[in-house]
Amino acid sequence: MVKNNQREVWGSKIGVILAVAGSAIGLGNFLRFPVQAVKNGGGAFIIPYLISFLLLGIPLMWIEWTIGRFGGGFGHGTAPGMFHNIANKNRFVKYFGIIGIFGPIVIYIYYTYIESWLLGYAFFSLTGNLALCQDQTSMVSFLKGYQGLEKNQFFSSIIPAYIFFVLTFILNILTVAGGIQKGIERVCRYGLPVLFLMGIILMVRILTLSPIYPEHIDWTPGKGLGFLWNPDFSALLDAKVWLAAAGQIFFTLSVGIGVILTYASYLKKNEDIILSGLTAAATNEWAEVVLGGSIAITSAFLFFGPEGIKNVAESGAFNLGFVAIPLTLNHIHYGFIFGFFWFMLLFIAGITSSISLAQPAIAFLEDEFNFDRKKSVKIFASVTFVLCNLSVFLLSKGFVDELDFWGGTFALVLFGTIEAILFSWVFGIDRAWDEMHAGSDLTLPRFYRFVIKYITPSLLVIILVFWFIREAKDVVLMKNISAEVMPYIIFTRFVLFALLVAIAWLVHIAWKKKEA
């Protein structure tokens, strides 16, 4: 039995920063960011992106570290217990917290499967199989064959993908079973430096490449960088670009979902929040715009040029990372090694994120039901293994996209809004500000107090209202969904709803027991 007063703690300050940075740095930095940036016009995207980072990302990062450390002091590692305490034990507020367990599980269900493709691709880079694909058509066939979407000369079944999925799943579970210090902290401590090293090597190699085609000598790395970094102010009035930028900031920083709350609950009472939170967020941004931006966008630009790169990004979420980049790498000496680096880097980035997605559900069972870690991990593994299989086998039916929408997009903004309001307005900005600064050497400029109290919550509410007006009806009525996949989407929504209700019910029982 784990008693509340014996909750685990992080082993060191650098350990917790690396764990949070590890959660933040993930597929979002290397696959999602480049696609979002290219689709939304490159230089037009970067300004809303940076503004969202300053006004939404950083404040939410601090808010979550603060609520998390505060809640951890009461023995709570997840949002229901934390919200219960910051809202003066109001009976209802804890139910908002269920999103902070639900969201991470939903993302985990598809994220782990995509992460496993990277392990598969790292393997097939080394074996030379990937190097056989010299053009876009064969690279796309390779991906479709691997995903089990078609049988072709590369793959005749989904078995290879399934093996890599099971391996990835087991690695995740073994890590969380090791606990905070010996599992999560250790993997991030070793994983992140390796990731940075591989990222820097790749970045240097790509930035020093010569143009691939003699007829396009202006498709250079410098022009590729300019695609992202030449600001374009004309799109600043386009709401779509702002929504995409804000969504990317949430996803990439892992904020607005409950994961950072759980990690922060293992901080000691007076451990620094402000500088550590800022360092973790800044490390993520460096990995995203410097590494992710230059590796992915530049290499795709070298191969496809200024127009082609947009078509690739529009043609599917995975085509930049799984098609464009390996194609470019295949054109350089020892390309298979660079290909291996690219996919391995992504795999490490993925696993340090997926373990953070697993931890809230595990912490919930440990803290609120007093289960020991082994039992909690077993329950988590059994439930998510079944659900992950749906990602594997219903990929072509829109299962993953649906989860990405509800868990990876909608839940983040909704939960972020709830947190921001609870923090500044229910807990109260005065207490919140003091709590945030407890144990910190730095004092934030008062400007940020204003941002956290007024700007962040208002922007979040505006985004939500905007979404309701523009898209809610179509999403709810499944307007853009074909008749063929409709039954699967209904099934997916049913599964999600059942999961949400199950968590609400668990919260209900846990508190009933406590109050008895």
Ligand code: PFF
């Ligand atoms: N931040 C991760 C990425 O960029 O890939 C994804 C993620 C992890 C989102 C954990 C949310 C989360 F809670």
